[in-house]
Amino acid sequence: MENNNNLGLRFRRIPRQPVALPKLDPLLDENLEQWPHMNQLVQCYGTEWVKDVNKYGHYEHTRPDTFHTQIFEGPDTDTETEIRLASARSAQLEDDVASISGRPFSDSGSSKHFGQPPLPAYEPAFDWENERSMIFGQRTPETPAASYSSGMKISVRVLSLAFQSGLVEPFFGSISLYNQERREKLSEDFYFHILPTEMQDAKLSSENRGVFYLDAPSASVCLLIQLEKTATEEGGVTSSVYSRKEPVHLTEREKQKLQVWSRIMPYRESFAWAVVPLFDNNITTNAAESASPSSPLAPSMTASSSHDGVFEPIAKITSDEKQGYSGGSSVVVEISNLNKVKESYSEESIQDPKRKVHKPVKGVLRLEIEKHRNGHGDFEDLSENGSIINDSIDPTDRLSDLTLMKCPSSGSGGPHSSGSKWHTEEGKDVSRNLTSSSGNLDNCYYAFDFCSTTRNEPFLHLFHCLYVYPIAVTLSRKRNLFIRVELRKDDADVRKQPLEAIYPREPGVSLQKWAHTQVAVGARTASYHDELKVSLPATWTPSHHLLFTFFHVDLQTKLEAPRPVIVGYASLPLSTYIHSRSDISLPVMRELIPHYLQETTKDRLDYLEDGKNIFKLRLRLCSSLYPTNERVRDFCLEYDRHTLQSKPHWGSELLQAINSLKHVDSTALLQFLYPILNMLLHLIGNGGETLQVAAFRAMVDILTRVQQVSFDDADRNRFLVTFVDYSFDDFGGNQPPVYPGLSTVWGSLARSKAKGYRVGPVYDDVLSMAWFFLELIVKSMALEQARLFDHNLPSGEDVPPMQLKESVFRCIMQLFDCLLTEVHERCKKGLSLAKRLNSSLAFFCYDLLYIIEPCQVYELILAISCQ
Known part of the structure; x- marks a missing residue:
């Protein structure tokens, strides 16, 4: 929208693009003139909102004059009583009215009125709200919001990871919302990594928080936590040292081998997983040492800990003398029910009772979890230094700048148990904003909510990506297999570089040309548990496709870093499979030749395993630009x-x-x-x-x-x-x-x-x-x-x-x-x-x-x- 003075006098501009979201992806910065409908969509999500300030009887660009209450004194009364009586007609008593004599005001119903004032009270403004309420078919203003759904926000920060045998190699992980009853993920992954004491800063190397959204609390909503570690060296120290029954510490030789190997091996393998209920009333707390409603997000928690179902905002003066905000107190969760990965699993089968029992890992993962009210009094009204910025906004028509995409998810289910302990951080200042330790909203990662793509409400923001989930590759011989994923524009030149379209796991890094999965070590059926996020072009042609390259890597210690060897390739045209909601099976080619997508060249392609569909994967399209209807x-x-x-x-x-x-x-x-x-x-x-x-x-x-x-x-x-x-x-x-x-x-x-x-x-x-x-x-x-x-x-x-x-x-x-x-x-x-x-x-x-x-x-x- 053009920036001019006269338009600003009549209309108020409201930014549409939240500061927490990145700018339009490079693949969307294309010339959209040949696609007018796409241009309309991008402008609809990216341009400013405009509001007529003269509508609804408001004159919001002019601040109303302040009228002081008239004070009438008599022989048998005092000034403070008259101030209170004169203010009783107002909707509420101003908190900043000072006591003249120094003593506090008495209860509003305890004093007696001594006489009437000589003149009626002066009404300085016309009561528009009352006037409209008397008109049949009245129109009322609607408050703008980043999303139409209300609900709650949950922030998660990883504090530490400890094993009985010791922590000497880096560990990587992801956290997402998971619905146990529906057996599906509710959000994308939030990634974190933990470094051992001997490496770098001897602490958690990332202070990022993951922020997740929910419509309402539900006993079936959980945190799904998945851990990875460096791929195991052949003949080296296996991951079983972390699940030994006896609490034996690693020997110095084992520590040295793990440290050296983790520095030269860039690839990872799946290690452990855990499911932590967020709203379970049957979790044991350290403070009470008994089964009680101790979950920090349980609806039955007491109001003193701000854990009740409807939590009110708490604001107080923080150490920097600026007003902070928090929707509730934080708790520290100790997760000891980590399950070592023994066989492949998916979001549907991760808690299938028919599956083999996974060995428990002798370790504890500590998380800090905090809940926040998903409304106007939230941290979208905070400036970068944490102070509230909406104090000058009309409370009857709150039009503060929008700073966060709210896409709540929902869940419902029944009770279940957990092996977690919850500790309320009583000693912490609950007036912190969401960024707490870091003090900067940039350190928050706002996990996309998958339920926002199925909710009956208008899209308000731009999102246009594809989530890729490789599931399994079945081969006739054992290999150490991992998969590289990339997005290509065409198949004319196999040596041409792919598009920079893959979202990285590390924050603050630009889009990458490719990303690779975990390594399935020594398996004929290689299973994977990765989530790869791909930025899609605004429009795509039949030649746009995903290319999967399968590598075998030698996991033996040598003088130089291991060099992967290409095993085969698989291609997936976007226009053919983009709508698929079920598992997709593809054959694997031995080599790439020009125009490998064309039907005319398929006779010249050589396939592994006699051309059988040995590669299984799943896609999840999330787009406010591409209608699925x-x-x-x-x-x-x-x-x-x-x-x-x-x-x-x-x-x-x-x-x-x-x-x-x-x-x-x-x-x-x-x-x-x-x-x-x-x-x-x-x-x-x-x-x-x-x-x-x-x-x-x-x-x-x-x-x-x-x-x-x-x-x-x-x-x-x-x-x-x-x-x-x-x-x-x-x-x-x-x-x-x-x-x-x-x-x-x-x-x-x-x-x-x-x-x-x-x-x-x-x-x-x-x-x-x-x-x-x-x-x-x-x-x-x-x-x-x-x-x-x-x-x-x-x-x-x-x-x-x-x-x-x-x-x-x-x-x-x-x-x-x-x-x-x-x-x-x-x-x-x-x-x-x-x-x-x-x-x-x-x-x-x-x-x-x-x-x-x-x-x-x-x-x-x-x-x-x-x-």
Whole structure:
């Protein structure tokens, strides 16, 4: 959105891109002009929100004057009593009112009033909230949010890892949310690593915190922890030393061999795993030494520890004399139920009772876990130094800058047990913000919530990635096998470098060309438990593909670092498998040749194991750019063709795609609601008459469906209110305004109904959603007014009212008259729709007073008098 003074006087800008999220990935910085729908999507998630400050009776750019309460003293009273009595009419007593005599105020109900003041109290401002509450069909503002879902945040930090035999080699791990009942991961992995005492700083080398999101507490929600270590040397010290029954320490020779080997071996193997319930009421605490509701996140915890189901924010003065914030106290969890990996497992089978019992690891992993309220009083209102930055914001309309993508996940389930101990950090200052020890939000990793891709709410942020999960490779002979994963644009040149599209595990590192999995040591069936995150291009062609390279590595100590040997390759075209939700099986090629994806070259390829599908993997697409619904994709494709005029004239394909939107399932419709509405508005403003009517009818149908799924039974669905009040910016002024075309097509429908033509049920639907279209017209006018006088208005002068074109005003006048007729006729039947429509028209006139010439508004009001 352009940065100009006049637009800033009328509209408030709200940043859309959270500071916690990276900038658009390099693969998205492509020329999207040839894909207009993609351009709309990127702008929808990346541009600023704009809010009309004159709407809802607020004048928020001007701070109201402070009126001091008048004090009346009598012979039998004192000043403090009169101050309290005068303040009793207010909603709450100001905390900063000082006592004059030094003694504290008494209870509000204990004093007696001595006489009446000579004059009534002065009311300095009009009570807009009370006035609106008396109007049927009232409209109320919707507070902007980074996500529509509420819930809680959980932060996790790894403190230490200790073994009975000692810690002499580095260990690596990942933490994610896991639902035991549904047997699926709820979030992506948060990575950490721990260095032994002898290496580097002799402490945890990464102070990062992982932040996870939940809709509500559930006994089935757990932390899934997976540990890795350096791949075991052949003939060297095996990982069984960490699970020996007798607590025998490593010998000096064993320590030396492990230290030397860990420095030359860059590859890792799977070591151990654990599942830790977060909301289990049957965990033993060290403080009580008995079974009690001791989980820090259990709903039954006492309020004194801020562990209750509804936790209130706690704010106090921190050591740096700035106001800190925390949603609850932290606890330290000692995890002693680490299970050594004995056989392959997946998220579905990790706790299958039929599986072999894994040996316990003689060690303890210590975590610091803290929960936080996922709301406005949260750390998205914190500045970088931890101080609260929203003290100057109107509490009735909180429009603070958004700093965090909130994508809560959900879970439900039954009880289960755990081998963990919880220690409440009573001695710590609970006023810390989320970053606690580090004091910087940059040290927090916000794990993406997979449930956000299936929730019935609009996408508000840009995410466009593919999670790859290699599962197993079955060979006829034992190998030490690992897999390298990369994204390639085409298959023409096998020596060409891949795209930089793989997310690294280390924080602060740019995208990489490839990443590799764990090493499956000495196995015919190599199993893997890795999660690889791939940044996808904005659009892809049939030649975009993932290339998997299989390596065998010698795990023997030599003078030089081990050199992997290529065993084979496997390719996976994105366009073919991107939608797959089940396991995928692929054959493995011995060598790559040019154009190995083409059907014509497959006869020349040589495959391992007689061409059997020996490589199994799984994909998880998470994208707010690529609709998985076929009807939405078809609409986007036809929209591009129409916008680019790649066809001689729009044909039946576009009309068919528009009409098919009514059959899109509610989840896909709500997720891409805002870009779909923008594209339909563009067609209404720039299409022919037939196309305008089709787009308008489709829009009415979508709005009606969205309103019907309103879970609060409000007159105005909050998704639609957010679109009108914040998301819609009339295409940033880069295209003609929406209101002329919208008024024309709506007025044409109303006149057809007035003339007795059959217009179908769409007419009643558009009347019930009239508030949406009227407020959309108003905002489009206001944005055009601010942009018209952007450069030619002297500084300090108000924006003059806009004179509507005669054709547009006549159309609005006719529409207004038709709507008044509907109100008049439906009032005779006592329908509530007539009352709501009447209120919408009144608000419409009120809003127009700040935009167009008053004489034109007077003509509309005169029409009301005539009716």
